[in-house]
Amino acid sequence: MQHETFATIHRGLDRASLPMGLWEKAKRLGIWNPADIDFSKDKEDFARMSDEGRDLFLRAAANFVAGEEAVTLDLLPLINVIASEGRLEEEMFLTSFLWEEAKHVDFFSRFLSEVTNNSGGLEQLCGPAYRELFYDKLPANLHALKVVTSPKAQVRASATYNMVVEGMLAETGYHIFFTVMDRENILPGFREGIFNLKRDESRHIAYGVHLLSRLLAEDPHLVETFDSTMTELFPMAYAVIQEIFAAYGDSVPFGLDPNEFLGYAASQYEKRYRRIMRAHQDGAMTEDVEAILAEV
16 A cells, blocks of 8 residues: 555544544543552442452452453554555544553452452453453454445444444443442542543544534435434443342342443433434534534
């Protein structure tokens, strides 16, 4: 492959675009180091938890770190497709995307080893629905882009990654963690890291909504691909959340109500779905860049 020209000297960078705005945010807010987080109080708090409470945090963190590793491993095909289409602003932002996912792996791995004293042998904490989504569907839909780079394949990949894995599951995980930490006033180091992760992921999800909106605005027929992908994966995401709580029967640690978090996952998806559908229905991008950037 040879280059015919370069965007920076042919047209310049579109600094008013959402991807460039997200890039600016990533440069300012994404520079945090998991190694700088002090887990000393977290170790004390974790030791004082009930056996069931420790088990819940261990289970949720194990599911999280494996998911972060999965997306770190599986993101490159999407970056390559965006680069091959000459979308420089989007590719620039996606360079931060991959680095941040790797940093999230680092953070959760440190928490598991330094706070819970567990760094391996945790596969049994990942249930059947989790395995189907992260071991099968996510890599299949992302790595399919190595063979077919069509808009339809991009819709399936982004819906899986941004709408389900990040938009439903990761955000619900944050909600679980913050609910417990707020209620119990515990784990200050973990709170710091989760705050940073949540802020990183908000940029990732904003990009996913942007990508899906662009694709569906350019070809309204792709709504069928988007809807069919979500019809397949939505129940799987619900099942992953249910698996987290299933081990505890009616006595979920910290008084958590599983239905609250199932509803939260659905609401997070629905608000982004509405944004994407506006672009689909209008046949044009309708995003308010300043408003979106204010949220992330």
